[in-house]
Amino acid sequence: MKPILEPIHLGEQKTITAFTYQEDNFEVPWHFHPQHELTFIESSFGTKFIGDYVGPYEPGELVLVRSNLPHCWKNQEQDGVPSQSIVIQWNKGVFAKVPELDTLFEMLTTASKGIIFEKKSIRQLIPELKNLLTLSSDDLYINFLGFLLRLSKCAYTTLSDASFVDDIPHEHNNRMTRVHDFIEKSFERKIYLKEVADLVNMSEQSFSRFFNKMMGRSFFTFLNEYRINMASRMLLYSDKSVSQISYDCGYESPPFFFKKFNEVYEMSPTKYRKKYLK
Numbered sequence: 001m002k003p004i005l006e007p008i009h010l011g012e013q014k015t016i017t018a019f020t021y022q023e024d025n026f027e028v029p030w031h032f033h034p035q036h037e038l039t040f041i042e043s044s045f046g047t048k049f050i051g052d053y054v055g056p057y058e059p060g061e062l063v064l065v066r067s068n069l070p071h072c073w074k075n076q077e078q079d080g081v082p083s084q085s086i087v088i089q090w091n092k093g094v095f096a097k098v099p100e101l102d103t104l105f106e107m108l109t110t111a112s113k114g115i116i117f118e119k120k121s122i123r124q125l126i127p128e129l130k131n132l133l134t135l136s137s138d139d140l141y142i143n144f145l146g147f148l149l150r151l152s153k154c155a156y157t158t159l160s161d162a163s164f165v166d167d168i169p170h171e172h173n174n175r176m177t178r179v180h181d182f183i184e185k186s187f188e189r190k191i192y193l194k195e196v197a198d199l200v201n202m203s204e205q206s207f208s209r210f211f212n213k214m215m216g217r218s219f220f221t222f223l224n225e226y227r228i229n230m231a232s233r234m235l236l237y238s239d240k241s242v243s244q245i246s247y248d249c250g251y252e253s254p255p256f257f258f259k260k261f262n263e264v265y266e267m268s269p270t271k272y273r274k275k276y277l278k
Contacts, residue, residue: 046075050114051160
C-alpha cells in the first residue's frame with residue numbers, strides 16, 4: 001500500500017548526485033526517498049504521479065519533489081524516442097538555514113506537494129542545470145547552491161493537494177504501485193472496483209477507504225483523471241477521431257466522454273485539439 005522506498009547511496013563524502021537517466025521507459029515504480037529530487041524531462045511524453053496528483057508530462061518540464069513525497073513518471077511508448085531526464089538528488093540539511101537562503105527553504109517547504117516550474121521563467125537556467133552534470137565535489141556543491149537560489153526566484157505551481165512530509169507506514173507497502181500499473185494496462189476497458197480490490201488483497205470497502213486516504217479522492221475519480229490525460233495526448237499525437245479516442249480510453253459513450261473532458265479542460269475535445277495543434 002505504500003510507494004517503494006528507494007535507497008540512494010549518499011553519505012558523509014557525497015551529499016549531492018547529478019546524473020542523466022536514459023532508457024526505453026521510466027521503469028522506477030511509485031516510490032519515495034529521504035532525499036530531495038529535481039527532475040528535468042528531456043524527451044518522451046507520458047503521465048506523472050506526484051503525491052496525489054496525476055497529469056501529463058512533456059519535454060521541458062522541471063519538477064521538484066521534497067523528501068518522502070511519492071512520485072513516478074510513466075511514459076507513452078513512442079518508436080525511437082527514449083525516456084530521458086536529468087536528475088539531481090541531495091540530502092536534507094546540506095545547506096545551512098540562514099536568512100540569505102529564505103527563498104530556497106520556502107521553495108523546499110512548498111515542494112512537499114511537488115512543484116513544477118514555469119517553462120519561460122527557467123529557460124535561461126537550463127544550460128546551467130546541464131552543466132551541473134559535469135561537476136563534482138565542492139564545485140557541484142557551490143554551483144548547485146547558486147542554481148537553487150536562482151531557481152527559487154522563478155515562477156512555479158504546486159501539484160499535489162496533500163503534502164507528504166513523513167514516511168508512509170510500512171503496512172501500506174507496494175499496493176499503490178500495483179494499482180498504478182493496473183490502471184496503465186487496463187484503462188482502455190471497463191474496470192470494476194472488485195478486481196482492483198482483489199489485486200491488492202482487500203475488500204471493496206477497505207480498498208475504497210485506503211485509496212481515498214492515500215489519494216484524497218475516490219478510485220474512479222482518479223481513473224477518470226488518468227483517462228482524460230491519455231485522451232488529451234491522443235487528441236494531439238494521433239489522427240483518431242474524437243469518438244474513437246473516447247472508446248480507446250475506456251468510455252462507453254462519446255457524450256459521457258465529452259462531459260468529463262469538459263469538466264477537466266473547460267472546453268470540448270474538438271476545441272482542445274484545434275487550440276493546441278496550432
